[in-house]
Amino acid sequence: MTFSNSNFPDKEGFYGEYGGKFVPETLMYALEELENTYNKLKDNKDFIDEFYKDLSHFVGRPSPLYFAQRLTDHYKSGSIWLKREDLNHTGAHKINNTVGQILLAKYMGKKRIIAETGAGQHGVATATVAARLGLECHIYMGAEDVRRQSLNVYRIKLLGAHVHPVDSGSATLKDALNEALRDWVTNVDDTYYIIGSVTGPHPYPMIVRDFNSVVGKEVIDQSKDLFGKMPDAVVACVGGGSNAMGIFHPFIDIKETRLIGVEAGGEGVSTGEHAAPLNDGTPGVLHGARSYLMQDESGQVKDTKSVSAGLDYPGVGPEHSWLKDIGRAEYVAVSDDEALKAFHEVTELEGIMPALETAHAFAYLEPLMKELDSSANVVVNVSGRGDKDINTVAEIDGIEF
Amino acid sequence: MNRLTSKLQNLKESNKKALVAYLVAGDPDLDTTLDLMHLFVDSGVDVIEIGVPFTDPIAEGPTIQKAHDRALKNNISLKMILELVDKFRETNTETPIVLMGYLNTFISHIDLVQSIGENSADSILVVDVPGELNLQTYGITNPNINTISLISPTTKDDRVESIAKNSTGFIYYVTLRGVTGSSNLNIEEIKTNIQKIQQYSDAPTMAGFGIKSVEDAATLAACSDGVVVGSSIVQMIADSSQSKEFDRIGKYLREMKTAIS
Ligand SMILES: Cc1ncc(COP(=O)(O)O)c(C=O)c1O
Numbered sequence: 091m092t093f094s095n096s097n098f099p100d101k102e103g104f105y106g107e108y109g110g111k112f113v114p115e116t117l118m119y120a121l122e123e124l125e126n127t128y129n130k131l132k133d134n135k136d137f138i139d140e141f142y143k144d145l146s147h148f149v150g151r152p153s154p155l156y157f158a159q160r161l162t163d164h165y166k167s168g169s170i171w172l173k174r175e176d177l178n179h180t181g182a183h184k185i186n187n188t189v190g191q192i193l194l195a196k197y198m199g200k201k202r203i204i205a206e207t208g209a210g211q212h213g214v215a216t217a218t219v220a221a222r223l224g225l226e227c228h229i230y231m232g233a234e235d236v237r238r239q240s241l242n243v244y245r246i247k248l249l250g251a252h253v254h255p256v257d258s259g260s261a262t263l264k265d266a267l268n269e270a271l272r273d274w275v276t277n278v279d280d281t282y283y284i285i286g287s288v289t290g291p292h293p294y295p296m297i298v299r300d301f302n303s304v305v306g307k308e309v310i311d312q313s314k315d316l317f318g319k320m321p322d323a324v325v326a327c328v329g330g331g332s333n334a335m336g337i338f339h340p341f342i343d344i345k346e347t348r349l350i351g352v353e354a355g356g357e358g359v360s361t362g363e364h365a366a367p368l369n370d371g372t373p374g375v376l377h378g379a380r381s382y383l384m385q386d387e388s389g390q391v392k393d394t395k396s397v398s399a400g401l402d403y404p405g406v407g408p409e410h411s412w413l414k415d416i417g418r419a420e421y422v423a424v425s426d427d428e429a430l431k432a433f434h435e436v437t438e439l440e441g442i443m444p445a446l447e448t449a450h451a452f453a454y455l456e457p458l459m460k461e462l463d464s465s466a467n468v469v470v471n472v473s474g475r476g477d478k479d480i481n482t483v484a485e486i487d488g489i490e491f
Numbered sequence: 492m493n494r495l496t497s498k499l500q501n502l503k504e505s506n507k508k509a510l511v512a513y514l515v516a517g518d519p520d521l522d523t524t525l526d527l528m529h530l531f532v533d534s535g536v537d538v539i540e541i542g543v544p545f546t547d548p549i550a551e552g553p554t555i556q557k558a559h560d561r562a563l564k565n566n567i568s569l570k571m572i573l574e575l576v577d578k579f580r581e582t583n584t585e586t587p588i589v590l591m592g593y594l595n596t597f598i599s600h601i602d603l604v605q606s607i608g609e610n611s612a613d614s615i616l617v618v619d620v621p622g623e624l625n626l627q628t629y630g631i632t633n634p635n636i637n638t639i640s641l642i643s644p645t646t647k648d649d650r651v652e653s654i655a656k657n658s659t660g661f662i663y664y665v666t667l668r669g670v671t672g673s674s675n676l677n678i679e680e681i682k683t684n685i686q687k688i689q690q691y692s693d694a695p696t697m698a699g700f701g702i703k704s705v706e707d708a709a710t711l712a713a714c715s716d717g718v719v720v721g722s723s724i725v726q727m728i729a730d731s732s733q734s735k736e737f738d739r740i741g742k743y744l745r746e747m748k749t750a751i752s
Pocket residue numbers: 182183208209210211212286287288327328329330331332333334399400401445447448473474475
C-alpha cells in the first residue's frame with residue numbers, strides 16, 4: 091500500500107503555481123533530509139505497518155461515519171453523515187498527522203520535537219506522541235491563543251511539554267509558526283519540526299496531507315457500505331487546511347463528489363475582519379509557501395479575526411489554492427455568529443459538541459441542504475470536539491464559572 | 492559596472508576588508524534613517540544594507556523583529572524606501588546600497604523593483620529565496636540590480652557550488668545556525684566553510700549574522716572579504732531613538748573599521 095497516488099506536488103514542491111520552499115538557507119538542508127527520508131519510507135512496508143498499527147491501537151481508527159438523524163430531520167432534506175474525527179484519541183484529526191510525523195522523527199534519530207499550535211489541538215497531539223516516545227517537546231503558541239485555549243495549554247503541560255507563549259505580531263497562530271521556524275533554524279541539527287497543517291515549505295504540505303488522507307480513504311469505504319455510493323458532497327472547515335485536505339484528497343478523482351471547504355468569515359467577509367484568504371485574499375508568500383494570503387497592497391500580512399483559534403490564520407495550504415483555481419473544490423465562508431449558532435444546534439440535536447472550527451463546517455449545511463436535492467448524501471468532517479472551547483463559548487454567552 | 496561590484500573589487504585589490512552595516516528603514520523614522528546612513532559612511536562603512544520591514548521576518552531575532560515592527564507602525568513601504576535612497580543619492584553617489592528583505596514585499600511591488608535605475612539601490616538580498624532559485628523566476632530581471640545569495644553552515648557542497656555561481660553581488664555567509672543577533676559563533680567551522688566557498692567562486696564572501704563586538708568583527712574579517720553587522724547597531728539605534736544622539740554608533744563603527752583593516 092502507498093500513501094498517495096497524486097502527481098502533485100511536482101519535484102520542486104509546487105501545486106500549479108502554489109507551494110515551493112521559501113525558507114532561509116539554513117533550513118534547506120533539513121527540508122531535503124526530510125523529503126529524502128519520507129520518500130524512502132512511504133513505500134516501506136515496516137513503516138506503513140507501524141503507522142497503521144498506531145492509528146488503530148493508539149488513535150482508535152477507523153473513526154465511524156455516523157448518520158445524524160436529528161440534524162437530517164432538522165434540514166428536512168438529504169442525509170447528513172458525520173465523519174467522527176472528534177472520537178480520535180486527543181479529540182481531533184490532528185493526531186493522525188502527528189503519529190505519522192513522530193515516526194519520521196524516530197527514523198531520523200531526532201531527539202527534540204517542536205511544533206506551533208493555534209487552538210492547542212495540534213500542541214496536544216504533538217505533546218502526546220512526544221510523551222509516548224519520551225522525546226523533549228516544545229510548543230509555540232500565540233499569547234492570545236494561550237489565553238483563549240487555556241485548557242489545552244494545561245493539557246500540553248501535563249504531557250510534559252514546554253509551552254512558549256509568543257507575543258510578537260498579532261500573538262496568534264501565524265506568529266507561533268514564525269517562532270517555531272526560528273527555533274528550527276537555531277536547533278536544526280537535532281530538532282524535528284512537526285508542522286500542524288498542510289502549510290509551510292515543501293515537503294510539509296504533502297506529508298501532512300498523506301498522513302491525514304486516511305480520513306478520506308475510510309469515508310470512501312464507509313460510504314459504499316452505508317449508502318452504496320459516493321457522497322454528493324464532503325464539507326470540511328479550512329484553517330491551514332489539514333482536515334479538509336485529508337478528507338478531500340482521496341476524492342479528487344471522484345468527480346461526482348463536491349468538495350466544499352468552509353473558511354472563517356469572522357465578522358463577515360465584506361467587513362475585512364475575517365480569516366478567509368481563499369474567499370478574500372490574493373496569492374503571496376508566507377511561511378515558506380506561495381498560496382492565497384490575506385495581505386495589504388504593500389505585501390504586509392494582515393491581522394485576522396475569528397472566534398475560532400484554529401482557523402485564525404491569514405494563509406492556507408498551497409494545494410487548496412490550486413484546487414480552488416482549477417475549480418475542483420469550492421471555498422465558502424461563514425461568520426462567527428453562524429458558527430456559534432451551529433455549535434449550539436449540533437450539540438443539542440445530536441449530543442455531539444463540535445470544536446468551534448468544526449462548527450464552521452456545520453454552519454454551511456444551512457444553505458447547502460436547501461440547494462441539494464432530497465436524495466443527497468452529505469458528509470461533514472467533524473474535525474474535533476468542543477471541550478476545549480467551552481470557556482470561549484461561555485464567555486460569549488456571558489456565563490462565569 | 493554595478494556600484495557594489497566595483498566597490499568590493501577595489502577593496503579587494505587594495506587588500507582591504509569591507510564593512511557592511513545594517514539598519515531598518517523607518518526605524519525610528521525615515522529622516523533619522525537618512526541621517527544614520529550618512530553617519531555610517533562618515534564612520535567608515537563601505538556598504539549600507541537597508542532592511543525592508545515585513546510583518547513576518549522569520550530569519551530575524553528579537554532585536555531586528557522589533558525594529559521591523561516599529562517601522563511598520565510608520566507604514567514604511569518599498570516606495571518610501573526607494574525615495575529615501577534617492578535622497579541619499581543627492582549627496583552620496585559612491586556608497587553601494589543593498590535592500591534586504593522578504594520575497595512577499597518585493598513581489599508585491601515588482602513594478603518598482605523593475606524600475607530601479609542606475610543611481611539608486613544596487614542590490615537585493617531576499618532572505619527567503621534559496622540561492623539556486625533565480626530572482627528572474629519572480630519577475631526581477633532589472634539589470635541595475637545584482638543579487639546576493641546566502642550560504643549557511645548547513646549548506647551541502649553540491650549546493651554551495653550552484654549558489655556561488657548565481658550570486659552576482661557578493662556571497663553572504665551566514666556564520667551560525669540561528670536567527671540574526673544570536674551568539675554561537677564557531678570560528679573554525681566558519682573558516683573551513685568560507686575557504687570552501689572561495690574554491691567555487693571569485694565573488695567576495697561576507698560573513699554575518701552573529702557579530703556583536705569589534706573583536707568578533709576582527710576575527711571574522713581575517714577569514715573573509717568583509718563583515719556584516721546588524722543587530723548590535725539596530726539595538727543602539729533603538730536605545731537612542733528618543734535622544735537621537737548616535738555618537739556611540741559612529742564610534743563603534745570606526746573601531747570596527749580599524750579592527751578589520
Ligand atoms: C478541531 C480542529 N479543526 C480544524 C482545525 C483547523 O486546522 P486545519 O484547517 O489544518 O484542519 C483545527 C486547528 O487547530 C482544529 O483544532
